Amino acid sequence: MKIRLTLEYDGANYSGWQLQAGHDSIQARLEDALARIFGAQIRVHGAGRTDAGVHARGQVAAFTPPRPFALDDLRRALNAILPADIAIITAAAAADDFDPRRDARSRVYEYRVLNRDRRSAFDYRHAWLVAGALDPAAMNAAARIFLGEHDFAAFRSLGSAERSTTRRVIASEWRRADEFLIYRVEATAFLRRMVRTMVGAMVEAGRGRIAPAEIATILASRDRGRAPAAAPAAGLFLIAVNY
Secondary structure, eight states: OEEEEEEEEOGGGSSBSSOOTTSOOHHHHHHHHHHHHHSSOOOOEESOOOBTTOEEEEEEEEEOOSSOOOHHHHHHHHHHHSOTTEEEEEEEEEOTTOOTTTTOSEEEEEEEEEOSSSOOTTTTTTSEEOOSOOOHHHHHHHHHHTOEEEEOGGGSOTTOOOSOOEEEEEEEEEEEETTEEEEEEEESOOOTTHHHHHHHHHHHHHHTSSOHHHHHHHHHHTOGGGSOOOOOGGGEEEEEEEO
């Protein structure tokens, strides 16, 4: 029986989800905890490779245990071993052929912008501080340009190895919550740093530095050099993976 885990984490102290030699990662911490429980090395596969500093509220991972283990007991045991900034939300049985990455129909991310002129002692690891006025209407006009199927080559990290840069965006919208502007985006899949680059462009539109329509031109160009710099990792959260 394969086990499916849903977990949340604060990514500020980690090099990202994926195992990396000489670096601390979420995957490494989870595999170490499972090794302590089962007395054997177990490979865990995740739904998405969140980058260094990126957070998750609904990451999904799966593994095959070497022996049966009660699911509620496993969740409690993992939470007792894992550091405080990684928590297992649920542990459930899954089909033997379940693949958390390939079986996903869509993924949902949120990005948080703290829009004020002073920094926060509490939110500095979980939001991008942007001082000065931002126009949510312009940002939403830009956000709507990303809806549908497009080639996002201009909005990915240089050096990415994906064979196709075409992705389908299902939802793309900003909302205000007190001093925060929160962007929610859902797509069938994402390229590396795609959301952060999109956010960087939309904030430039909100500042009035580029017209929202210019984002369509950047998108059509497929030229990463024409898009603004990616927004910082701190504001990005993987919210959910849908199956």
